[in-house]
Amino acid sequence: MESISTASSATSVAAHKPAAWRHTVFVLLILVVYSIWAALIFTGHVVLFEYELTEGPLGNSKRIFPEKSTVQLTHGRQNIILFLHPACPCSAASVDEFHELMRQGEEDSVGKVVFFMPPSHESEWSLLPLIASVKRIPNVSIVYDSSGSQADLFGAATSGHVFIYDSRGILQFSGGITGSRGHTGDNQYFEIAKRTIIARNPKFATTPVFGCSLRGIR
């Protein structure tokens, strides 16, 4: 009986070993699969955030309002000028923030939005809802920059670039007012712009711009 019992337990142990081995392999496999899964997701997010946090190029801003520009300086009031690429998906966030900025400026500010509008795309881009949404903002006028010359004059190279000139035509602020590409909401860059508007004697400030390039191949 004892020998049978011993044999039986030996068989049980022998049968248990492959089961444990399979379980270990299964757990390892699961760990590998989940690791790969996590890595892929992590990588995707890194790519996503890197793209959204990549600043656009800044042009040579003119400290004095360019006289040759077709964009007219409104004397006696703050001039908030926004350069936009009408087809850039990030522009909508900039318009939202611009709208908020205009509210902050109240009656002391006038807004001017310069849309890059090359003739080759004018028929298509002029119908975009973004332009209509800009038109609904009070105290804002629209200027179409067909050749990109206006952007060059002001030194704007990225869509969403905001220039704030005081009533004398002196540049007070140059940069973006969104936290990243295409993201609406409170952010420190907007706050800097806002402070520029509210403060009577602000210091010149500059912020990064997140958006599409206004230059490229024109």
Add this chain to the structure above:
Amino acid sequence: MSIDRIEQLKLHGEVAELISSKTKTIFDQLVKKNYADCDQMFAVLLFIEWLGGIITALIVSPTAWEGVTSNTHVHVVLSIWLGMAIIVLPIALAWFYSGTAMTRQTIAVAQILMTALIIHLTGGRLETHFLIFGSLTFLAFYADWRVLVTATALTAIDHILRGLYLPFSVYGVTYAEPWRWVEHASWVLFADVFLFRKCVLDMREKWRIAEKQAQMELTNEIIETQVVERTDQVRQSEEKFRNLCISVPTVIFESNSDNSWEVIGLPWFHLTSSPVEKAKEWWTLVVDSERDKTLESWKMSVQQGCEWSHEFRIQTLSGVTKWVKAKAVPLTGKTDSDRRLIGTLEDITDRKNAEENNRRLLLMNQRDDFMAMLANDLKNPIVGANRILGLMSEGKLGKLEREQEDILSKIVDGNNELLRMIQHIISVYKYDRESDTQTFEQTSISNLIKDCVAKIKHKADEKRINFELDLSESRDVSLVGNSDSIRVVIQNLLDNALKFMPEGGTIVLKAFRQGDRVMFKVNNSGTFIEVDQRNKLFERPMTGEDSGSGYLPKVGLGLYMCWQIVDAHKGDIFCESDREGTTFTVSLPRNFSNETSFQPR
């Protein structure tokens, strides 16, 4: 589970335990099925969310621009590849490991990640954040609070990390208060409280359903067991009935509303030699003369719902006519319009034949009795006539001429012959009547022969006939038999020998033992008997047979009676005849009782 086992469980109060165990099993099945269903649902939902993310990216940010040139926006690319990376594992698990905890936890993680991606693709729109609460509600379909914990925890971790390093991506701002994630997580937890409660209630409901189903299944199991056992009993009963129907020689039938019968094969075939289908038109087997009457009787019984009993003849397919007796009783529980009878059909041909034979035998006995009575009545006037003739011959009634005396003598001889024949007739009928009550004893053949010879000695002397007795071998021989009957045999054989022996002849009587039999022979040198006549010697004479010249007609019933007696003793009697003479030989067993029982004819 048998009924006995169920009763045993009831007695021991184990039913509750059984229900509890079964409830647990059903509950597990219900929960697992719900998990599997939810896995399938989320597999579809994640796929739809992936497609939705791509569409959102294509609508919101299809292209990125550089002046007038454009290229595909990174959001589009990431919505495809990152979205696919997020959903591929949970969908695979839902497909291959459906219902497991690992699968639903992975799905919960993937659902939150997809929600985050979609929020991101819409540029952090506030409205898109509601998808978080939608996702938690969907996850609550699992009714597993652990899934909600995972989803909530992931949301909280996501907010903490992004709040620390990328606040704009979650709060839409590039800076945020350190504890702002708590505010977001609190709203999620607020929703979770109700969702947790919903999970618990769902589980309780599932347990209640499982409990009811367990009770129902147990009840069904009991009923099914009973049905199976009852069905088996019915089947066994039917089998017994069927075997009984086949084994008995009687046909068992059940009628239909159209008067047709349904029968079980073999007895019907034996009775009618026809297939069972013929029973549907059973009345076609009834002989023509009785068909209408039989069918009318049947229909009346069906109509009135009373017992049917009828005897009639049928013509089988093999052409044989048989007597049958049918008996049927109405089946209970049938309406008047659908009344049916169940009954038997029995072959009574043998009984009917026996009845017919008995009737004929009775008639024959009556005739025989009449004949015996007639013979007895005939005897008296002849005896009376003989006395008167005797007185006349003796001259007491006046002197007679010689010629008259001769005539009277011939008349007396004729009367005596007539008396002898009548006596034979009486003896035969008497033997028939008394054969049942005959007794058997040790009988000495030689003594019987001597007695018989002594009785007819005076007649032999008148014809100057001698007797030669050869009885030496039979002196010590005796047999068991009815001595009176054997005496009649010897007497008849001697009478015949004497009768047909010409004057001056010799009758030889010989008795001897041969093995276990006793033989005796009566030989005369008289009339020769032809072979064809010899064959009829021991038959009962029939009316109208030739009564012309020769030996046979004058023998009458004597030899027939001899044969009857010898046959009853299991013996033999035969006749040998040639021109030298005729010999009758009788062979009887010595110990009749040892050989067989007496069987009177």
